Amino acid sequence: MSKLIDGKAFADRLCDKLADEVASLKQDKQLSPCIAVVLVGEDPASATYVGAKVRRCAQLGIDSRSHHLDDTTSEAELLSLIDDLNNDPEVHGILVQLPVPKQINSDAVINAISPDKDVDGFHISNVGALSVGQNNMVPCTPLGSLMLLQDELGDLSGKNAVVVGRSNIVGKPMAALLLQQSCTVTIAHSRTQDLPEVCRGADILVAAVGIPHFIQGDWIKPGATVIDVGINRIYDEALEKNRLVGDVDFDAAKEVAGAITPVPGGVGPMTIACLMYNTVRAAKNQAGIA
Numbered sequence: 001m002s003k004l005i006d007g008k009a010f011a012d013r014l015c016d017k018l019a020d021e022v023a024s025l026k027q028d029k030q031l032s033p034c035i036a037v038v039l040v041g042e043d044p045a046s047a048t049y050v051g052a053k054v055r056r057c058a059q060l061g062i063d064s065r066s067h068h069l070d071d072t073t074s075e076a077e078l079l080s081l082i083d084d085l086n087n088d089p090e091v092h093g094i095l096v097q098l099p100v101p102k103q104i105n106s107d108a109v110i111n112a113i114s115p116d117k118d119v120d121g122f123h124i125s126n127v128g129a130l131s132v133g134q135n136n137m138v139p140c141t142p143l144g145s146l147m148l149l150q151d152e153l154g155d156l157s158g159k160n161a162v163v164v165g166r167s168n169i170v171g172k173p174m175a176a177l178l179l180q181q182s183c184t185v186t187i188a189h190s191r192t193q194d195l196p197e198v199c200r201g202a203d204i205l206v207a208a209v210g211i212p213h214f215i216q217g218d219w220i221k222p223g224a225t226v227i228d229v230g231i232n233r234i235y236d237e238a239l240e241k242n243r244l245v246g247d248v249d250f251d252a253a254k255e256v257a258g259a260i261t262p263v264p265g266g267v268g269p270m271t272i273a274c275l276m277y278n279t280v281r282a283a284k285n286q287a288g289i290a
């Protein structure tokens with residue numbers, strides 16, 4: 001039986017520290033960190049995630065401004081709101097919840113956000129900065145995953161890390177962070193030949209494919225550390241209701257892995273905690289505080 005990596009508890013501890021920091025920024029520097037959260041359309045999952053982010057902000061004393069736009073909003077209208085938020089000195093972070101409706105080009109929207117307010121770390125200049133080691137805003141899910149890995153393993157140098165999934169929001173930035181930590185990094189994906197064998201070489205296995213229970217127990221090297229980024233809602237026949245599962249077959253994997261993140265309670269809470277972390281950092285940067 002492997003050790004459970006408690007992402008929820010780690011996220012709570014990180015948020016406690018951030019709450020203290022926010023209180024002293026307000027007290028000593030008259031700085032109130034503030035994030036604008038933009039939701040376009042009526043996707044129920046997106047509304048739930050935005051709600052969770054706004055609640056975390058309130059808990060930490062971070063101001064949040066919610067902008068809920070109609071699902072028929074044009075790209076020009078959204079770009080105009082982003083322009084206003086870029087120019088508002090009281091707003092330090094801007095998050096446009098993804099996905100956006102199909103009439104809107106998400107790359108255009110992401111790249112319209114001022115890189116210093118891009119608390120998701122998705123702007124092309126933040127992506128470039130990460131790739132050359134000049135990290136500015138780092139994407140929240142990979143950052144949170146790295147924090148869990150370092151807490152679990154200490155120095156990651158020389159370890160074989162396999163990232164399954166090559167998305168811009170998780171797979172690629174995760175690989176960049178692991179490479180910065182001197183891991184030997186493999187990015188595997190849907191076209192990878194003999195994926196099970198590639199995974200079996202991993203001391204660190206990060207699953208970010210978006211397919212429920214995709215990674216099998218016998219793909220895991222005994223003792224490996226497994227980070228399950230998947231958030232998949234499936235219908236559970238036995239429970240007769242929907243349930244959240246990861247990209248890893250958890251019940252099988254926990255018999256083999258050295259340590260593993262559960263879903264829920266693993267990477268998900270870290271994503272939101274790192275959004276708070278990035279917002280506090282953005283506010284300090286914009287105020288010229290080291």
Ligand SMILES: Nc1nc(=O)c2c([nH]1)NC[C@@H]1CN(c3ccc(C(=O)N[C@@H](CCC(=O)O)C(=O)O)cc3)C=[N+]21
Nearest residue numbers: 049095096097098099120231264265266268269271272
């Ligand atoms: N611009 C943008 N930035 C994002 O960071 C972003 C986004 N768009 N679009 C959607 C995804 C998804 N995402 C999650 C965050 C937290 C949990 C989370 O806290 N999950 C809980 C369970 C929540 C539940 O029960 O539904 C957990 O895993 O324990 C999940 C998913 C952020 N996203």
